[in-house]
Amino acid sequence: TEEEQAAKLKAEKIRVALEKIKEAQVKKLVIRVHMSDDSSKTMMVDERQTVRQVLDNLMDKSHCGYSLDWSLVETISELQMERIFEDHENLVENLLNWTRDSQNKLIFMERIEKYALFKNPQNYLLGKKETAEMADRNKEVLLEECFCGSSVTVPEIEGVLWLKDDGKKSWKKRYFLLRASGIYYVPKGKAKVSRELVCFLQLDHVNVYYGQDYRNKYKAPTDHCLVLKHPQIQKKSQYIKYLCCDDMRTLHQWVNGIRIAKYGKQLYMNYQDALKRTESAYDWTSLSSSSIKSGSSSSSIPESQSNHSNQSDSGVSDTQPAGHVRSQSIVSSIFSEAWKRGTQLEESS
Known part of the structure; x- marks a missing residue:
């Protein structure tokens, strides 16, 4: 009836108006x-x-x-x-x-270093100080053991770090330990046992940063500094905590350990999502290239990386399995090289 149509039209106008109000309220x-x-x-x-x-x-x-x-x-x-x-x-x-x-x-x-943790997990999850080689399949198993169980395994990193004194440019050594509940230290003259540990910082409301040129700014013992602070602190504050490591490897181990303790399984989900998006982009580019070069699918290769960002992130058509197989091979090669680059960077550090 006309009354029903008028009521439907009115309801639709109200819905559209509410959507516009909702959109306007988005920051x-x-x-x-x-x-x-x-x-x-x-x-x-x-x-x-x-x-x-x-x-x-x-x-x-x-x-x-x-x-x-x-x-x-x-x-x-x-x-x-x-x-x-x-x-x-x-x-x-x-x-x-x-x-x-x-x-x-x-x-x-x-x-x-963003995803070095997942490219070479053996360098961050096993508590070893030296770089190590590991087969790709073993890397996958290690990641699954750490991130895919009922709870995430936080690497128990520990060792001597330099702590900046509040308000001073002096640094003192302390023995720190990373646990799922936060960062702890061993008081002077005490044993390294749970009942003697003192909580240095809980990680729920702080972010971890890399310090820049702290040797000049704060007279740090080395260039390898990390900082822990609340995200709303934007100026110098007594609530900012500064730690200094002896080398770059130790710095990256602590930063990644803190990320795992803070974000848990979400980190691994981020990596998997980024990996899928990258694979999808390479698959789509490979298929587009092979469809243009008709009759030469056996020798088709993906276009250069500069063209990848022009492609959609949508799924890959099942009508060209040969292109899909080739692109998967290319992706495997790419990430194999990425792992090698990650290891080389860590060794050079």
């Missing part, structure tokens, strides 16, 4: 992202977007090719520290912590 920011070639891009982000979604947009816009190592890095110039945003984090929520006159920067760049 949006116009941000500047600095690129690794010293250029920058301006884009709008809203509070519904994760870092992973923003990364995908940047890879598409910059035509840089899909890679696991592309990262959004937050640099806090006043405190001389930086950290790689995790893929699951809400970008707007983090940026709203910046002060209005902030000189902080958001940088889009490749950082091999």
Whole structure:
């Protein structure tokens, strides 16, 4: 009837109006992202977007090719520290912590240490100080044991670190231990047993950062410093904790151990999602290339990485199994090389 049609039309108008109100209430920011070639891009982000979604947009816009190592890095110039945003984090929520006159920067760049934990887990999960080789299948088993059980296994990292004295440029040695519940230290003159340990910091409300040039700024013993602070602290504060490691390997082990203790299984889910997106991009590019070169499918290869970001992230057609097999082989080769590069970087450190 006309009355029913009028009621439906009214209900639809109300629904559309409510959607517009809801959309208007979403927090949006116009941000500047600095690129690794010293250029920058301006884009709008809203509070519904994760870092992973923003990364995908940047890879598409910059035509840089899909890679696991592309990262959004937050640099806090006043405190001389930086950290790689995790893929699951809400970008707007983090940026709203910046002060209005902030000189902080958001940088889009490749950082091999972002997922080095999953490319070479034996260097981070076994508590060994030296680099080690491991077959790919054994790496998968190790990751499954750590991340796929009923609870995540936090690597029990421990050792002597340098702790900066509050308000001073002096550093003192303490024996620290990482546990699932936080970071602990052994008081002077006490034994390294659970009942003697003192809680240094719980990790629920702090982020871990890399310190930059702290040898000059704070007279640190080495260049390998990590920082723990609440994300809302943007200026010098007594609540910022500074630790210094003897070498780069120890620094990366502690940073990754803290990430595991803080984020748990979510880290592994981030890595798997990034891996699937990268594989999908390579599969799609390979199939597009082979469809153009008709009659030469046996010798078809993917286009260069500069064209990958023009492709969709959608699923791969089942009508070209040969292209799919080839692309899987190419992807395997790519990630094998990535593991090698990760190991070489760690050895050089």
